[in-house]
Amino acid sequence: MPLGRPIEFEPEQALEAAMQQFWSAGYESTSLRELLTAMDLSKSSLYQTFGTKQQLFEKCIARYRDGMACDMLERLQNAQSGWCFIEETLYSVVEETRGPIPPRGCLVMNSASEFSQGNPALAALISASLERFEGVFLQAVQRAQAEGDIPASKDARVLAQYLLTSMGGLRTMVKAGTDAKHIRQIVGVVLNALA
């Protein structure tokens, strides 16, 4: 065994647990007690390592954003075409109707809904996070344009923002109880606008 004080917890694992908790329940609804249980930490370890509840939440949003953006980029790189990536991303929302109940939506969009522009630090973080997702959609749209699946005359950035908006709307509809069949039909219309 190495010398020195043993590490009592794995910060990455604790942060992941906190992120899952905030994603499921939102910021305000998550109590300190729930965080401590989920993270398996003492109050002092939490404050020492992650700061205040809001600072912990900011770290969770950053973790979610980085994970999601990397996953999207990887899927885009491996996709058969830009169009395939866009289709797959939108249709993936259909699966959320069948996932663990209740559906959790997107942590960043949920936080936009919960905080709006009421908290400047969070508003800036949310806006920057959505720009990261939009950036991946922009690459996908530009690739689909180069591949001839989306007219080159269309403004790629506006289409990327439209896709982000549609993802937000679709995930709210899933949270509102819309079933798989209807989500699938709505995605069909969303895709229509790109042609």
Place this chain on the structure above:
Amino acid sequence: MPLGRPIEFEPEQALEAAMQQFWSAGYESTSLRELLTAMDLSKSSLYQTFGTKQQLFEKCIARYRDGMACDMLERLQNAQSGWCFIEETLYSVVEETRGPIPPRGCLVMNSASEFSQGNPALAALISASLERFEGVFLQAVQRAQAEGDIPASKDARVLAQYLLTSMGGLRTMVKAGTDAKHIRQIVGVVLNALA
């Protein structure tokens, strides 16, 4: 002065105040103290007249839904065409970027985001409320089809659900800080899908 015990408060006015409070801050973030201040009521009057916090919230969602659905129907009846109504409704979101800060979105969509399917009574109320809004969009789409502005071959109900989804997405983007210019451009793409 009429005989009898004077009415100490106006229930409709108190309910309106509670609705505005929940709309601005969400359910969980609204404390009992804030409700009592907004409604200008004592705790006992609140409980006696409106029941628990959740029961009050349900009454507020119903009030919001009825007001919004009536307003939409009236605007549809007075609109030059079904298409004009659809356009005006979507572009009205642009104004929310300029409204009182922070933007509040839609109380029903906000509640879907806050509660998802975690509370059966609220989930049912949210779902039924969105169906009311969808019903107005359905009438608008059918009218636009009869007027030749949307192809009759399209499934009107799916387009109505798509419009509802887009409204939800747009209002979340406004809460996330997207500015008027960008919202306007996204609406242009949303409308594209109907053609």
